[in-house]
Amino acid sequence: MTAVEPAPTRRGGGGAPHGPLPRVRIRFAKHGKVRFTSHRDVARIWERALRRAGVEVAYTEGFSPRPRLSFGLALSTGHESDAEYLDVILRDEPTPSTVEQLPARLAPVLPAGIDVQRAVALPTGAESLQQAVTSCTWHIEVADVTPSDAAAGVARALAATELALSRERKGQTVTDDVRPAIVDLRVLGPVTEVVAPLAPRRSGAGTELEAELATQPRALRPLELVAAIDPAWVVARVTRIHQWTLAGGARREVVDLGPAATPPPHAEVRAS
């Protein structure tokens, strides 16, 4: 995918200089109770947070002007993430220090569990999030499966030449081979306390998997992966760890936190 999104421009700006509008890419984490908000909810939360922080976001023209935000791949309701992204189109070119200070301005106006990690200015013509991301790494907890049973399932899936999965798409059931979408899959180790519906004879323990799943041409979701490995497995906590993009043939995180990354201020909400 090399297509480049047309750079956002001023539309109907009535005398405003024509040309691309500046964009800022924000990386944030989503953990704890707030993981039960939907993708749409998160979009609304961001609209309000940016207004509360006084960030001068560009608006769409027309009868219902909306702030110009664009989100990457939707995170399913209930999943957590260390690496979520949104692009914010600004009215005016920000200074480097404005961009750098964005996380600190946004932290107090976001709900507990949504933590801004970094903001970067995007170069003109940069790919949109949807285009840029090629795969995601996930941590997936599976309840009541021992690490050795999990390893056997993982080995079977990786050895398979084809892994058929039926999914709903536009109201129709489509069966396709999801094996090519599994870039990497491994067992991380045992989990002592999984957050899964309690049922009789559940052990309360489980196994954590790590999977890198392709997002193009169609994203393979963690729940779909597990269903393809073994439909009987019950998925507990799911966390997106990375969103990868390709740069010069090498895989890298969309916005790297670097070695100096600080732990999120709301880390304690996990325990709540």
Place this chain on the structure above:
Amino acid sequence: MSSVWTQLEPHLAGVEKPARYIGLELGAQRPAAGQGVVSWLLTYPDTYEIGLPNQGLQILYEILNERDDAAAERAYAPWGDLESVMRAQRIPLFSVDTHRPGHEFDVLAFNLSAELTYTNLLNCVDLAGVPVRAADRRPEHPLVAAGGHCTYNPEPLADFLDLVVLGDGEEVVSEITAVVRDWKASGRTEGSREAVLRELSHVEGVYVPSMYEASYDGAALRAVTPRYADVPERVEKRTIADLAEWPYPRNQLVPLTEVVHDRLNVEVFRGCTRGCRFCQAGMITRPVRERPADQVRTMVADGLRRTGYDEVALTSLSTADFSGIEPTVQAIVDDPVNCGQTSVSLPSLRVDAFTVGIAAQLQKARRTGLTFAPEAGTWRMRQIINKLIREEDLYGAVDSAFSQGWRRVKLYFLTGLPSETDADTMGILDLARNCVDIGRQHTKGVSVKASVGGFVPKPFTPFQWFGQNTADELGRKVSMLRDEARRTKGVQLTWHDPKASLIEGLASRGDRRLGPVIEQVWRRGGTFQEWSEHFRLDLWLEALADHGLDVEWYVYRHRTEAEVLPWDHLSAGLHKDFLWQDWQDALAEVGLPDCRWTPCYDCGACTGYGIEHVVASATPPAGGSQGTGQDLSTGHLPGAVPVTLRPRPVVGASR
């Protein structure tokens, strides 16, 4: 203080819209409970989306949490999928703030805004792990309280409620807190529940149903009388004299997920003296108490800054009547802080061109739809209900709307009003048809939606004596309208289920004998009755039959002047003889002007409590016959609205 979060969390991924159960709203509090602190669980007996925006609960949430001796949290009715999980896993009703179980609170306080939520109230009490019947509760159980408009006849819920608050809650919650605090300090010993309830019955505005006894003469109610000499014979409502002293909510809750009325709401005045005879809200909230305009502006500016909302609603029962509405809204629109991105909405528009002018000023961008409530189809009918809108007002408003870019107009009507004839009913479509014709002069894509609801008489209104139309009669009127609407281009008709109106009417004017009926409907699964897909008329009729009670007697029968009404021992300040006179005037088709701008007719709401209207301007608002001072008998305006009217079609000629 315990939390059910760890029990709840694993199940949330499997239920619809789990964000309803997590709390974390901007403005949410995590108050510390403890010794000497009275904990309140403020509960809305419907879903989170409906209940969260409720301003009454939000106001009390803040007032209680500002006190050192009180802590308030919030709960909402869980949707059926989560309820099944909660019952199977023995998870009690919980607060969304700290996920504390309902039975740990000292007071479970419900907002009652709609009769069809009564079975949900029982369900919430039961889910909280508290006996549903007040008589079965022990000292360790919370007190179950209710406030809100439905509490002006709480008798159908008398078996289930420990205490009921009439009127404004701002002051009385603190007085209740003080009594409950002493009860806690005394150790809530065996037998003390009766004592604390008796003490609470002395608090002005608090009604304790168990301190009263209902006696009957056959089917007729003889009286509801106090069981003790120190319990008041009549409970008067509470009224705050000055809204300016209560600038709440200061920190309106901003939910993480979508809810109804998802915007900043600022109450600009409380009470209404338009005197619409069907309108319970307008009768029980008198007098009019305006918030000072500068306080409104401050609350709007602070609220927008704090919440990040881009929409603010100025709320009241008729916001265009607010003194100086124009400069107030202009100031909001012009505030540079809002960058032209903030829209202002007036949820209850008056029907006249002046009001549309204000709306045009407010909705510069999003001109999608406007809603008006003429309520009835003919001038005769509107005189009877005292909604004194002349056709010219409506057409002026609609002409103004269409000429300024709106394309959709929604009109609200009631059917089944006192002395309504088929000609009156069909007048609804005449109005709608004329609105379409007016619209066509401006635009092709005209849509006029007429929404028709079955009229349900409410306590403390002049129509409280009126026998409600039967469900069959309402159904006949609706189908008559529907047939005619099919032949009318540009008019879309929507209507409420007449069967639901029947049950609303049953609960609205029922007495204590309905308690077992409500309990049986709840026990057999009849919750969320205001949701049409869950409404179960069969359960209600079966329960009535099982208890030997009659719909005809409770709902369809006209009451006489001498009849003892189930709410006669309660008072909204209105004199019963004023209401009766207004009922007689209604039948004589005589209108009554608004007493904000004309002399007092002594309804009792001001004189009885030694309070008065707080209105910044003594001048009636401009535009339309809904201002006062004009000749109501002829329906003539001082200045004519510039619209040409088509000759009215002869009603019924086509049938």
